[in-house]
Amino acid sequence: MGQEDVREKGFRKRRGSSKSLAERVNATRDRFEELTGLQVESVSGFEPSEDGWNMTVETLELRRVPDTMSLLATYSVDLDSEGEIQGYHRAKRYTRTRSYGV
Secondary structure (H helix, E strand, O other): OOHHHHHHHHHHHHHOOOOOHHHHHHHHHHHHHHHHOOEEEEEEEEEEOOOEEEEEEEEEEEOOOOHHHOEEEEEEEEEEOOOOEEEEEEEEEEEOOOOOOO
16 A cells, blocks of 8 residues: 555545545645635645644745746645644745746
């Protein structure tokens, strides 16, 4: 059984539901967008934490023309063991053309 399979079973066990990990990540992504009003471009991380889960999302913070100059941001989202958002913070802000860790 792969690491992702173990994590998905852990999330199902904590939630007590048969929803897949992908369904839970998408639901959290939607809730984050509703809460912040920011468009989530992608989910770049999802892992267990001491008190639940941590999800990392890339968001569009400010659309500019040309789009390569738009401002994006990375947010760390803390979830409880039930998958509910407990808090979030912006970890970094950057232009779309800027690459990190490549």
